[in-house]
Amino acid sequence: MQSEKINNNYDWDLEYLLDNKTLEELFDEWKRKKEKILLLYPDFYKTESNFINWKKENHEFANISNRLLNYIDNNLNEDVINEKWISWSQRMSFESQELSNKMSDSTNIILKNKKLILEYLKNPELKEYVRDYNLLFKSAKHILSEKEEKLLSVLSMNDEGYEEIFSTLVDGTIKFEDVCNSKNKIIKVNSLADVTLLLKSNDRILRKNVWYSFNNAYFKYRNVLSNLLYYNYLTLNNNSIIRKYNDYIDAVCDDDEIEENLILSIYKNVESFKNLYKKFYDQRNLLLKKTYKLDKVEPWDKSLDVTKVFKKYSIEESKEIILKSLSCFGNEYLDVIKKAFDERWISWLPKENKHSGAYSIGGTRGLEKYYISMNFDKTLSSVYTLAHELGHSIHSYYFGKCQKVHADCRIFFAEIASITNEVILSLYLLETKTNKKEKLNILDELITGFFSTTTRQIIFSNFEYEIVQKIKNKEPITYDVIKELYINMNVKYTSYNKSNYSNKKYEQSLSTILRISHFYVGNFYVYKYAVGQIPALIAGYKIYNGDKEFIKKYFDFLKSGSSLSPIDTIKLLGIDLYKEDSFKECYKILEKLIQEYNKLL
Template identity: 30%
Template sequence: MKKPLQRTEIPVHEKWDLTHIYPGLEAWEDDYGRALTLMAEAASYEDRIDSGAQLLAFLRTNEELSFLYEKLFVYSSLRQDEDTRVTETQALLDKARSLGVKIKSAVSYFRPFLLSLEKETLDRFIGEESGLDYFKKDLYEEFKYKPHVLSKDKEEVLAQLGEVLSVPKTVFGMINNADIRFGDVTGEDGEKVELTRGMYARILEGTDREKRTEAFHAYYKPYVGLKNTIASTLASSVKSNVLFSRLRGYESPLQRSLFADNVPVSVYDNLIQTTKNHLAPMNRYIDYRKKRLGLEELRVYDLSVPLVEDFQLEMPYGEAYETMLQGLVPLGEEYMGILTQARTSGWIDVRESQGKRSGAYCWGPYGTHPYVLLNYNETLDSLFTLAHEMGHAMHSCLSDANQPRISAQYTIFVAEVASTVNEVLLIQHLLGTTSDPKLKRYLLNHFIDTIKGTFFTQVMFAEFEKIVHEKCAAGEALTADAFSEVYLSLFQTYNPGVVTDPELQYGWSRIPHFYNAFYVYKYATGIASAVRIASRILEGDQGTVESYLAFLKSGGSEYPLELLRRTGVDLMTPEPITELLLLFDKLVGQLEAL
């Protein structure tokens, strides 16, 4: 295994260039001082906004302050991620975080003030000042929460309860990340070693079924032992969601969660029901996997084993970038031109190095360009990670270039569409250009398992969340047994033919997303949307290319369902979901044929 490089050993053209945000720390400190001045100015409008002119003055100051803070925070975060061991950048990031807390406190009065206004008063303010047209959409967007806001006294009480009500999530995080210890497994030298999460993932992808079985039982052992404790934290989280929804006058916790994106509950229900109506392809894939692995029965610890043995493909970064470009040619000259330029323009931090943050992401402040962090290791997975993150980068770049600050940020609901479109176009390009049957099988297996994890598993989680919240609203007790009954039933529905070990019913106890309710369905709608868009593009539909680029340029200027509808994706209907499921079936058929 190669030792990670020192950052100084990496060529300049494979490192991002943060001087595009600030030429140095002196410029950062200058903007920090400006932010403090703007913060005091924004705070001074408390109890003084009594006209359109005053409202406009506050909003302009607040927007400038938000823009400046984003720039300060992103820069310090990116510097820190270059080498997390450097105390100077740790201090810089802490300083930025502290500023963020102060800013939030300084302008916390504005939302309650806005929602205390009568609509006629807000209309009058907007009529008085033409400059408020720029902020009009956001003001009315915020104003739609007015029916769900309580009296000032009650809002203050709820605000004070905020920290208390976050306890279930905090407690689970401490259990899951700090305190939990997994059982022992047999190491490579035959000695017993304590299992870690990283080790568990590697073992599940290995060919030794005895070790996979041992690791599965060791991994679940602490969750089973803590089932009642974790059930109480999850039940408390669900009860808080139900209580707050009732207090604020929402029909359900689900409706409250979807309210911000203007997504009707029928979209959520359609996703679940359409998937459950088309589970035959999953059954087919599980049968194929069982035969391919030569097993009489397939268990959960057999689901991650690659179906192509001894396959390795090394691809240097330069070749990977060129391969990605070739796969994305259907997106047109404008897209390709920016993507080509990004490679040598200080956007991407390519190599793993000592102290560098692990993983991959895309981030950047409005007014510069996106920055992409990679830890490229010359594997096929790294190629797909590159394509994924550059999808995010292109979405942000095109949005920032075509939208003002106020509407440039797109919502989480559509955030994974661009990244997944890139992945789908790339994998279809690779499938269409390789004659190597082993590579083809690997790619098909990769694509199938991506859909399985990003779509089927997330829909199952989404239905679990819906059921347990409905049980709570109906006054039913949420115990470990109650959670397990729901989870096991759903797992058997969404994974037909998989034989379940007793521990599996406690799968709910290890999912952090359940403490951020009704979030995971967005992964499923995202991949369904992306597959539909990519399929039309690959069919040569120029109209879809144009509407998709327009979507990328639209940022957050409209609600997400409307933006997607313009690309031909209507999530109010079953079609995008059924199209994804048909593709899944087709991919399984191709894998069987090989």
């Protein structure tokens, strides 16, 4: 539902990425650089000067790639069924695959010439690459023969298809049925943003019809999505076993430089929040019943604000709130936010066939604009989304400024910078709002946000973990198996009875588990939201309260990029996720927030 007038200020300036060239010209420049790299490749390791030149050329190539790929991908995400951008995306995929295939034996060459490479790395000009090569040498047992690596490189292009099929299906093919409101007026539901807004309507019949329209849309494709999920994980697991890992989980843990027991420990620690979860949502349901005079809280009622103080926020108001709330970071941080607004880094508004949800771009090395896509709908939730994605973009700014080689962000800790912004926004709003009902809404947003990024995401992650175990055990995975497993995970982490989730009346909503986009990417991602939330809740409180020593630690964290292991990067904040202390600290904060929530009632 587009309620803001579309103009250039609310659309992003992607033309900057072309660097005063046409798309074809930038593509030609990329191809020339690609050919140069292939020309240098046979001798890249033979002398120190060759090796230094090789690293330099690859660095420059990555910068051009970031411009080109971001231009194509962001345009495609504006219209996921646009044939021009689908064609360009496939074209780039083929071209990149050719480069990958021709250099598929590079790791084997480096391993064969380990002594030589280690000698080169003593050169101060190459010191930033030492960590990367040490990791490569450490993973030598998972590197296959040159012939096998070449074969896997060719086949890897197929692996990307799962995510692409999922995106095409969910963002371009699956459509929501029109619905009627209580006056029998037909309402069009064009996007997920429409669903989000309509589920906050005061018209309960409309809410119910929208809820069924939304869930039925995915439920109809449950068998297709179940098969896609199964074959995706089967492929991920088989590829990991081929590389001599125990399974897919073992492979991603190795990539993240962690042990599998850390994931299981996080599951256990988040499960300890379940009593607080039930206590809060029981109270929240009572409040919804009282506020809206409901005999029972149905699923289509749960998106309502807990009070009837429903404030709409314009884009300009949201900008002002963000600047004021995040002023605790200091002038440089605020200057980057102002650039994001003034230099049009943001695609603000929903459009038909636009990528649902929100994101801040990856692959930012060499760029000076860190683009954000969102679907602003005037709700408080959209203000939080803006704060969240700006956290990612400003993280990109700092490590881009301070790192030459490691100017990227490991997925493991990527959510810390974004969720910290959300916590600070909440604390600012709680302090500046005088209306008790507004404060209640803000506390509700903060607490539900915490459970959404811990309990909710761990339900998804533990589900994902168990699916991999079933594939290892050669167990069948049908929609019924998926549904039952999802129900069990909900019971495990929420303390609610199984009957709360297995009611036939609401069965359509169980297909939710099939539309988690991160499942189809191949990086075992969603538990990392909890990895982000736990440090972020602690960080948000300390930063907002002016803890100067911690703020210095926080900027060290932002600037470090991927120069350290993920766990050591988080340790820059003084937080060790292998210990229970941080989870206990969060538990205490959460308990106090729920007490404050109950007092406001």
